Amino acid sequence: MEVNGDTSNGKIKKTLNIAIIGGGLVGSMAALHLGKKGHQIHLYEYREDIRKAQLAKGRSINLSLSARGRVALAEVGLEEELLQHGIPMYGRMLHDLNGNMTFVPYDRNTKQCIYSVGRKKLNEILLNTAEKYTNIHFNFNRKLISARFREGQMEFKDPITNELHKATADLVIGCDGAYSAVRKNMLSTPGFNFSQSYIQHGYLELCIPALDGQFAMPHNYLHIWPRGEFMMIALPNQDKTWTVTLFMPFKKFEDLKSACDLVQFFDENFPDAIPLIGEKRLISDFFSLKPQHLISIKCYPYHISSKVLLLGDAAHAMVPFYGQGMNAGFEDCTILSRILDNPNVQIADVLKSFSECRHQDAHAICDLAMYNYIEMRDLVRTRKFRIRKALDEFLHKLMPLKWIPLYNSVTFTTMPYRKCLENRNWQDKVLTRTFATILTFTGCFVIVYLYNIFFALGNRN
Amino acid sequence: MEVNGDTSNGKIKKTLNIAIIGGGLVGSMAALHLGKKGHQIHLYEYREDIRKAQLAKGRSINLSLSARGRVALAEVGLEEELLQHGIPMYGRMLHDLNGNMTFVPYDRNTKQCIYSVGRKKLNEILLNTAEKYTNIHFNFNRKLISARFREGQMEFKDPITNELHKATADLVIGCDGAYSAVRKNMLSTPGFNFSQSYIQHGYLELCIPALDGQFAMPHNYLHIWPRGEFMMIALPNQDKTWTVTLFMPFKKFEDLKSACDLVQFFDENFPDAIPLIGEKRLISDFFSLKPQHLISIKCYPYHISSKVLLLGDAAHAMVPFYGQGMNAGFEDCTILSRILDNPNVQIADVLKSFSECRHQDAHAICDLAMYNYIEMRDLVRTRKFRIRKALDEFLHKLMPLKWIPLYNSVTFTTMPYRKCLENRNWQDKVLTRTFATILTFTGCFVIVYLYNIFFALGNRN
Incomplete structure (x- = not known):
């Protein structure tokens, strides 16, 4: 079925030619929200089409979907489909040093839950849906290398062929993540406030394989091994495996130099996880990956005149401890979409309203995410x-x-x-x-x- | 007289090939401090040689020199020369709405003073001195366009001829100001914390000409017209003129649309300044310039391994209200120089020590400078x-x-x-x-x- 965005509802004064930079979760969600309104959308992604690619090892592969993300999905008719692919988690399952588990529900009264969803699956569904719109056009392997946003001019490079491609747009929307190339271009604009800060802790992803084709632990929970200065968590995947993430100070990662150090460390802190991961797999995974940094980004405003706007991590990357990164990015799309619904508003005012109403909320969730790290690794035990x-x-x-x-x-x-x-x-x-x-x-x-x-x-x- | 940096004092284990990016005040001061130690210094400046250039109108042309700057100058034997070119200011001279002046000394007990010095003159003296060292090499019209610092490789473009020039160095020192190209290159380094924030106020420079070849106001003071939400200040120049700077919210600048608005505004707030500046000159200067932004920059660390270091505004640009921007930048040179004097230390450790010992001090003066704006425009009246x-x-x-x-x-x-x-x-x-x-x-x-x-x-x- 082909879909064409609605241009006749009287709410859109003009069909805009919009370039969305970044075809990840927020980029494709923004394409759907804006495509639905009938604008001409050109999506530029510097990687190849994720639907044809293998996800890089060590990159976060699952996410938690909650209310704000669901609202954005519902608005493009995808909530139900997504929930079918997600695994509900009703609370935290805390593992103590003896391997005993304690269930701490998110909401004992209403039994509400969050969903563990696969990043790749979610991105595929969004792209497949967007592909059905005749006014949404995909451009993969397009790395933004320079831009003059005020003139709406951009230059892209194909990372494989090194070919250069020029493009123009009425409005450029940067959905290109924490290390946004669009934002980098805005950095020298007078009045653009920006901060990036790293925490002293890094993360490394491990895996608990399926056990006889089943989940090796009770699967409707977010498992946490809180250990004060550091912690480990595990989220369930559709294929009955678990993505395990170890968060701790870089210094501590550096101290684990040999297989012996590592096993001893796990033995002391996460004894019940060793048989689940498997000692051999633990050692090989741990030493084949480097711990990654965790960045928090705030900026203001999110726009320049009527020409550029930042959404998602490009505008407000946060540490992952509240599980709100994707949900906040999706909510950006909902909010932008609603402001655009006002028939009597100019695009420059739309972007200004978005910046004004959104930046304080984004700053708040960035701070909350930072705080929740302490809660998860430490306070839940007290x-x-x-x-x-x-x-x-x-x-x-x-x-x-x-x-x-x-x-x-x-x-x-x-x-x-x-x-x-x-x-x-x-x-x-x-x-x-x-x-x-x-x-x-x-x-x-x-x-x-x-x-x-x-x-x-x-x-x- | 030609000078060659001392390479035989036993303190320097190895003569380094150092690229200093930026030939402004801090860049040329760093060249002198490091050149004195015998290192091979290559100074790259993207503008032409300031000694042959006219200063752009509206750019801050005078600065206040105080203790920290004097120490750095003394260490390269230039303090006395500079003081001869500076105009001592013993305190603040407050102008009220009726044009009455009140003297508030900086230090009633010791009668200490700060010096108003011309940016161009100071830069010229530093460059002329550096030129005498055979191991300091100047490269003007060299704009840094790309760099791979870990390999010590840089590429420069001549803004006039568009020619490209490649260069290598053991150590790159970014002294290229608040909008540093070196820092921009460091931004994507994991673990590099950075913030830039603008205040809601801008500044615009005006001028009080000499009156019959003499200063039009008592000249051994920093004159201030504190008005609460905004303020005006004036610093004396060697040629008996005054550089007048008006600081106020951008919104207020925008409200002054016509000559009539402007004169009325001055009449209400700075009546005594109108005859000093001259109504005609006031109107032509005010409307020929655009108010400039004021930025505050913090980052940490200031270095990457043993390869790059930031000094001065590139590391810690601050709003100008404590008169410490240049002094803090010069003090960076003194401190770096002292750490380098330790004979048993590797260059990577030198840079690390500098980052560690300096960043908290720089953060403090950035905050103090922000606070002093309130004091200057408001509190001095209370x-x-x-x-x-x-x-x-x-x-x-x-x-x-x-x-x-x-x-x-x-x-x-x-x-x-x-x-x-x-x-x-x-x-x-x-x-x-x-x-x-x-x-x-x-x-x-x-x-x-x-x-x-x-x-x-x-x-x-």
Whole structure:
């Protein structure tokens, strides 16, 4: 079936010639959202077509899909298809040093879940759908090498043939990830604020193979081995394998020089994971890969006049600990799409509105993602965290619309990220004041009680 | 007289082939410091030789030289020469709305001063001195267009002839300012943290001409017209003119659309400046220039292995409100030079030490410069600021080595910037506690006094 984007709904004043740089998840999602509105979309991807390619080893191969991502998928009619390919995860399964597992649900009341989905599968579905639109055009093997965005001019190089290709567009949308070439070009624009920061921890991906054709661990959970300074997690894949990711300080990675060091380290910290991964496979995978860096990116504004816009990781790459990178990128598409629906707005104002309404939310989720690393590797083990979680669950059950715990608001609602953070700060304040009041009353009660005792003793004398 | 850098003092294990990118103030100062040690220095500057060029209108033409800059100059034997070309400024001369002037000295006790120096003159003196070294080689009209620093390979383009030039070096030092091409090349290095942020205010340079061949205002001061949301300053030049800089929000610049708007604005805010600048000149200068952006840059680390290093604005551009941009850049040269003096250290360790010891100080002065904008445009007018200043001066006189006010420690000492900030925080704490104690004692005294009165009244009854 061929589809042609709708140009007749009266909402689009002009059909734009849009270049989307980057054909990954956010790029292809943006192509669908904008293609649906009838614009001419030219998608440029510097790699080959992912549908024909093998994913590079060590690159993150699965992701967690939650509410914001689902909304964006639903708007292009793909939510159901995606969920069929995803594996629901209802909570965290914590592994202690003895291999004992504790289940900590994401939402004990409503039993909501997130989905582990394969990056390649998801990208394929998006591209296959986009391909059905006659107004969406693919250009693979096109690396952006220079651009004059104000004139809408770009030059691409084919990395295989080294041929140069020129192109023009009314609007260029950079969906080219954390190391965005589009953003690099915007860097010298006066007034463009930008920061990139790396954390001192790296990550390395390992694998737990299927066991007799089945999952080797209970599979409807995100498994975590929290160890304070470092941690390991595992997400289930459709083929019954697990993608295991070890996060720890680079210094610690460097200390593991030999197979012996590695096995001893696993033996001390993740003893139950050794038989699951297999000692031989653990050693060969660990030493064939280099730990990768984790970057966090903030910038503002996301646009230049009516000519360029950044979406997804290109605008706000974050560390992966809230599982929101892809979801935030997909939500960018939903939000941009909604602003574009306003019939009386110029494209320059659309981009400005997007920058204004989105950057504070993106900054908030970047900060939250950084914070969640501490929670995942450390706090989930503490009593304080569990008491707070129980309290949050209780209050959430009592007031489901008023008291939404932070993780739930980020993961299971589309509340703006900034509001999620403000909401949490408000909750903290309420709890602190409540406890302070309780303590004061208790104190008063104790004083009165003691006074009465002394008085009684005095009277007896 | 020709000079050849000293290669025989035993401190330098190996003569390095060093490429310095940028022949501005910090670049030529670095060339002198390193050339003095006997290294082969190749200085690449993308503009023509400043000694043969006219300075572009609107670019900052004078700077304030203080202790840190003087130390770096002294080490290459140029302090005295520079001071002869500088104009001492002993404090701030505040202009109120009626044109009345109030003198606020930088240091009432020691009468220390900063010097207004011309950028071009200073650069010329540095280049002329560097030219005398046979091991310092100049390459003007060389724009860095690509680099593979790890291999020490660079490619330059002559902006006039478009010819390409290749070069290699053991070590590349980026002294190419806030928009550094060297830093841009480092941006994709994993682990390189970077931020650039613009303030919402811009600046525009005007001029007060000489009056009958003399300065039109008392000239041993930094003149300030503080107006809260915006401000204007003036620094004296050797030719008896003043460089006047107007700092204000871009929005406010945009509001001044016509000559009439401009004159009315000056009439309301800087009435005494109109006859000094001249109404005609004010209008023509104001509308022939565009307000410029003010950027603040932080990064870390400043180096990659033993191959590249950033100095000056390339590493830590700051807003100009503390007058420390050049001084901090010159201090970089002093510090690098001292670390290099250690005979037993490898170049990779030299660069690492420099990054480690310098980045926190640079971050501190970037933050202080941002803060000083508020002080200059707003606080200098307030009573609280003046009381604090008087108190600081009193305590500084009492304990000259123990109580050094923030501005003095930054401007008149070489105390690491970070320590200056810590020192100020400590002073704030001491003052707050002292006042709290005084208040408590006063409170107690009042209570006892009142109690006695009531008691006395009770007895009388």
